[in-house]
Amino acid sequence: xxxxxxxxxxxxxxxxxxxxxxxxxxxxxxxxxxxxxxxxxxxxxxxxxxxxxxxxxxxxxxxxxxxxxxxxxxxxxxxxxxxxxxxxxxxxxxxxxxxxxxxxxxxxxxxxxxxxxxxxxxxxxxxxxxxxxxxxxxxxxxxxxxxxxxxxxxxxxxxxxxxxxxxxxxxxxxxxxxxxxxxxxxxxxxxxxxxxxxxxxxxxxxxxxxxxxxxxxxxxxxxxxxxxxxxxxxxxxxxxxxxxxxxxxxxxxxxxxxxxxxxxxxxxxxxxxxxxxxxxxxxxxxxxxxxxxxxxxxxxxxxxxxxxxxxxxxxxxxxxxxxxxxxxxxxxxxxxxxxxxxxxxxxxxxxxxxxxxxxxxxxxxxxxxxxxxxxxxxxxxxxxxxxxxxxxxxxxxxxxxxxxxxxxxxxxxxxxxxxxxxxxxxxxxxxxxxxxxxxxxxxxxxxxxxxxxxxxxxxxxxxxxxxxxxxxxxxxxxxxxxxxxxxxxxxxxxxxxxxxxxxxxxxxxxxxxxxxxxxxxxxxxxxxxxxxxxxxxxxxxxxxxxx
Amino acid sequence: xxxxxxxxxxxxxxxxxxxxxxxxxxxxxxxxxxxxxxxxxxxxxxxxxxxxxxxxxxxxxxxxxxxxxxxxxxxxxxxxxxxxxxxxxxxxxxxxxxxxxxxxxxxxxxxxxxxxxxxxxxxxxxxxxxxxxxxxxxxxxxxxxxxxxxxxxxxxxxxxxxxxxxxxxxxxxxxxxxxxxxxxxxxxxxxxxxxxxxxxxxxxxxxxxxxxxxxxxxxxxxxxxxxxxxxxxxxxxxxxxxxxxxxxxxxxxxxxxxxxxxxxxxxxxxxxxxxxxxxxxxxxxxxxxxxxxxxxxxxxxxxxxxxxxxxxxxxxxxxxxxxxxxxxxxxxxxxxxxxxxxxxxxxxxxxxxxxxxxxxxxxxxxxxxxxxxxxxxxxxxxxxxxxxxxxxxxxxxxxxxxxxxxxxxxxxxxxxxxxxxxxxxxxxxxxxx
Numbered sequence: 004x005x006x007x008x009x010x011x012x013x014x015x016x017x018x019x020x021x022x023x024x025x026x027x028x029x030x031x032x033x034x035x036x037x038x039x040x041x042x043x044x045x046x047x048x049x050x051x052x053x054x055x056x057x058x059x060x061x062x063x064x065x066x067x068x069x070x071x072x073x074x075x076x077x078x079x080x081x082x083x084x085x086x087x088x089x090x091x092x093x094x095x096x097x098x099x100x101x102x103x104x105x106x107x108x109x110x111x112x113x114x115x116x117x118x119x120x121x122x123x124x125x126x127x128x129x130x131x132x133x134x135x136x137x138x139x140x141x142x143x144x145x146x147x148x149x150x151x152x153x154x155x156x157x158x159x160x161x162x163x164x165x166x167x168x169x170x171x172x173x174x175x176x177x178x179x180x181x182x183x184x185x186x187x188x189x190x191x192x193x194x195x196x197x198x199x200x201x202x203x204x205x206x207x208x209x210x211x212x213x214x215x216x217x218x219x220x221x222x223x224x225x226x227x228x229x230x231x232x233x234x235x236x237x238x239x240x241x242x243x244x245x246x247x248x249x250x251x252x253x254x255x256x257x258x259x260x261x262x263x264x265x266x267x268x269x270x271x272x273x274x275x276x277x278x279x280x281x282x283x284x285x286x287x288x289x290x291x292x293x294x295x296x297x298x299x300x301x302x303x304x305x306x307x308x309x310x311x312x313x314x315x316x317x318x319x320x321x322x323x324x325x326x327x328x329x330x331x332x333x334x335x336x337x338x339x340x341x342x343x344x345x346x347x348x349x350x351x352x353x354x355x356x357x358x359x360x361x362x363x364x365x366x367x368x369x370x371x372x373x374x375x376x377x378x379x380x381x382x383x384x385x386x387x388x389x390x391x392x393x394x395x396x397x398x399x400x401x402x403x404x405x406x407x408x409x410x411x412x413x414x415x416x417x418x419x420x421x422x423x424x425x426x427x428x429x430x431x432x433x434x435x436x437x438x439x440x441x442x443x444x445x446x447x448x449x450x451x452x453x454x455x456x457x458x459x460x461x462x463x464x465x466x467x468x469x470x471x472x473x474x475x476x477x478x479x480x481x482x483x484x485x486x487x488x489x490x491x492x493x494x495x496x497x498x499x500x501x502x503x504x505x506x507x508x509x510x511x512x513x514x515x516x517x518x519x520x521x522x523x524x525x526x527x528x529x530x531x532x533x534x535x536x537x538x539x540x541x542x543x544x545x546x547x548x549x550x
Numbered sequence: 551x552x553x554x555x556x557x558x559x560x561x562x563x564x565x566x567x568x569x570x571x572x573x574x575x576x577x578x579x580x581x582x583x584x585x586x587x588x589x590x591x592x593x594x595x596x597x598x599x600x601x602x603x604x605x606x607x608x609x610x611x612x613x614x615x616x617x618x619x620x621x622x623x624x625x626x627x628x629x630x631x632x633x634x635x636x637x638x639x640x641x642x643x644x645x646x647x648x649x650x651x652x653x654x655x656x657x658x659x660x661x662x663x664x665x666x667x668x669x670x671x672x673x674x675x676x677x678x679x680x681x682x683x684x685x686x687x688x689x690x691x692x693x694x695x696x697x698x699x700x701x702x703x704x705x706x707x708x709x710x711x712x713x714x715x716x717x718x719x720x721x722x723x724x725x726x727x728x729x730x731x732x733x734x735x736x737x738x739x740x741x742x743x744x745x746x747x748x749x750x751x752x753x754x755x756x757x758x759x760x761x762x763x764x765x766x767x768x769x770x771x772x773x774x775x776x777x778x779x780x781x782x783x784x785x786x787x788x789x790x791x792x793x794x795x796x797x798x799x800x801x802x803x804x805x806x807x808x809x810x811x812x813x814x815x816x817x818x819x820x821x822x823x824x825x826x827x828x829x830x831x832x833x834x835x836x837x838x839x840x841x842x843x844x845x846x847x848x849x850x851x852x853x854x855x856x857x858x859x860x861x862x863x864x865x866x867x868x869x870x871x872x873x874x875x876x877x878x879x880x881x882x883x884x885x886x887x888x889x890x891x892x893x894x895x896x897x898x899x900x901x902x903x904x905x906x907x908x909x910x911x912x913x914x915x916x917x918x919x920x921x922x923x924x925x926x927x928x929x930x931x932x933x934x935x936x937x938x939x940x941x942x943x944x945x946x947x948x949x950x951x952x953x954x955x956x957x958x959x960x961x962x963x964x965x966x967x968x969x970x971x972x973x974x975x976x977x978x979x980x981x982x983x
Binding site: 058062 | 835
């Protein structure tokens with residue numbers, strides 16, 4: 004079988020110069036109208052990498068083009084110039100190393116805002132991270148990667164524009180946003196700070212891309228949280244409704260195919276991501292920019308081969324209530340001997356993905372750009388889990404592999420969210436269009452986390468931030484630590500709520516996210532050669548037996 | 551050895567203007583300046599190149615060579631070794647232009663089609679259509695500023711012009727005015743020896759409104775004539791600046807006539823089983839399957855899908871002759887409403903000579919009157935009508951020389967003869983053998 008992007012052509016390639024060769028007034032018309040025109044009248048491009056070819060139709064396939072090289076992730080543009088905004092962050096740094104190792108020319112921008120935000124809340128990365136100078140040096144020394152770094156605030160458009168002109172990135176990966184719901188809910192100043200940085204930063208970036216690198220692809224990190232969790236159980240499609248979606252009202256019927264699906268953000272941070280979505284969607288329409296908007300599930304974990312290659316290359320890991328994601332917090336609490344805190348009923352279901360898998364997705368997306376004018380959305384998730392189940396899994400790994408006894412506690416939910424809801428996520432594109440198969444199971448990554456975080460130096464740091472894990476930021480604006488509702492021993496609690504449904508390959512009959520009581524087996528509709536998932540939920544419920 | 555000649559040469563090109571149209575419009579008073587000129591010079595029908603396309607024809611005019619020598623067979627070609635359509639570039643021209651043959655005198659060349667990107671010249675070269683980037687369309691590059699200052703526009707905005715004839719005429723005059731401003735500016739600014747100026751709005755107007763020209767009651771009939779009057783005024787302006795000594799030549803690169811119907815040659819090849827593609831328009835010619843025996847490039851060039859020449863070539867050398875005979879038969883038998891569509895099928899050996907013949911199309915078709923041949927790869931329609939009502943013709947371009955000494959002008963000139971005629975009239979210095 005051919006690699007997933009073998010048949011893509013110059014039409015998708017960022018080296019294809021469209022400016023001056025393509026009539027950009029076509030923007031704003033339907034993509035279909037543009038396609039028809041392209042078919043009828045043809046479009047000519049020049050190749051920035053092979054100017055001697057002159058102007059030609061963008062029809063050379065990646066497989067045929069000498070500029071594209073076959074890798075384990077499909078064809079990749081030789082020495083692709085990738086710019087990472089937010090390169091100092093949890094994901095930015097990890098991806099920089101991975102892409103650098105794959106032969107990309109990586110450049111990066113950061114103003115260390117994340118370090119400052121975490122410090123402002125009195126916390127720190129519990130995995131010690133080196134200064135940028137040390138990181139760059141270690142990357143060179145250990146992995147042989149030269150990263151072109153500039154300290155720039157993305158809100159400083161002049162500086163960012165200058166750097167973009169210098170580098171002429173062929174892909175821009177945008178991690179340069181404040182990634183925290185609770186941080187955005189601290190107070191008015193924090194909400195404004197998050198929205199200003201995220202929304203205005205991205206909007207400015209779009210204008211710069213239009214001027215400087217209109218052929219480059221913007222790979223932008225959104226969040227699965229943009230969709231919310233509709234109580235009707237309506238599936239969370241990948242950004243746009245599929246062709247066969249229909250709206251029925253008053254006895255009449257309309258196709259919804261291609262329309263943006265509803266968004267129901269969960270915090271002012273999530274609102275900023277939704278606003279980004281629309282700004283990017285419009286920019287693609289107006290200017291023929293192209294973008295993948297990544298609706299990423301909650302990320303967790305510490306491992307990639309690159310960050311593990313040297314202590315100076317480690318990426319940050321936060322466990323405080325503002326910047327620590329749930330699995331990371333649970334592991335930290337387990338190691339500290341604290342009960343794992345779930346909010347409210349704990350029946351909230353979320354999509355998850357391990358760091359290593361997420362980096363593979365990003366690599367595959369970077370190497371397989373969309374078409375000019377194409378705004379595409381992928382739901383980047385490798386599994387759906389109920390928070391209370393996650394706590395059980397972490398507790399089990401802690402006791403079985405590390406001999407750490409753990410309790411679970413339910414605390415008041417400081418957030419405004421449904422804590423019992425159906426949940427159905429469609430994630431067809433990554434497995435079917437981009438050839439992605441998750442490699443890291445939940446247990447495997449949790450085990451790796453225990454191995455790293457139980458090291459004495461890190462455990463020591465954990466103790467210093469232990470008091471910042473339990474939530475005290477209320478969506479209502481209250482400032483108080485959430486009270487404990489109950490504490491229990493893992494394996495003794497009934498599993499209620501709804502059974503999540505993850506659809507990676509649509510079949511004729513799509514199952515429904517139903518209350519757990521009605522179901523025996525967890526539901527996973529998998530792409531053909533997906534490995535079967537571990538049935539965590541079932542195991543737990545069997546072991547526990549009664550309510 | 552170089553021969554010195556004090557005469558200055560002025561060449562005015564009227565892209566796509568047929569002999570018959572110019573003759574008529576000058577006789578009926580629309581083009582009075584040209585009417586006067588006719589009496590002072592020699593006005594002949596001229597044959598264009600095969601195929602009759604501006605890129606090919608102008609390349610022959612400025613090199614004095616047939617396509618087999620200069621290597622340009624159309625505005626498009628395939629990248630060597632790929633099924634990827636590439637667009638003409640001046641870098642592909644394999645024969646020297648007149649300004650490359652003699653670099654000692656100064657040239658001003660304005661709006662010459664198919665010279666993009668503008669290459670080195672002793673003087674100034676401003677390329678004509680198709681030029682996507684104005685800065686690459688001018689040599690020396692610093693003249694781009696002059697172009698910007700004059701609000702110069704290389705070609706009309708065809709997409710917008712198709713929206714309405716009002717926009718079309720606005721565009722035509724805008725480009726013409728700026729063109730003349732630039733021409734007069736360079737005329738005075740530079741001590742040139744050869745001045746070449748091409749008007750391309752004529753071709754654009756004829757393509758879009760030939761039906762309005764033929765129909766006296768058409769809303770835009772008068773506007774059509776008015777534009778030619780403006781072209782005539784421009785010719786008058788330039789003529790008035792010439793001295794007795796100077797040589798004036800006016801010419802077109804091909805003719806034009808009414809399109810009766812557009813004929814899609816690739817649809818015919820597909821229908822008859824010679825052309826097979828994946829159903830993926832995004833891959834263009836790269837969707838051609840191995841089973842393909844022949845395919846066409848615009849407007850009427852037929853290529854055999856030869857083994858060794860193309861990545862999925864399937865025609866063996868010993869099959870070629872039979873295939874060519876089969877195809878010739880197919881084209882000669884091809885009918886629309888009982889009328890024959892193809893007047894002549896040329897084999898490349900019949901029409902091309904020179905070192906670039908190996909890249910030539912294997913067959914080139916010449917249509918009967920009114921049939922506009924094209925090679926849309928994915929259109930399933932054999933015959934179609936669209937908004938383009940004027941089509942190129944082969945046999946009725948024109949050549950005018952402001953000299954009554956017509957001995958040096960062949961009775962039936964072709965575009966390749968233009969340069970030798972200029973040499974023989976002493977209008978250009980040329981390296982003598």
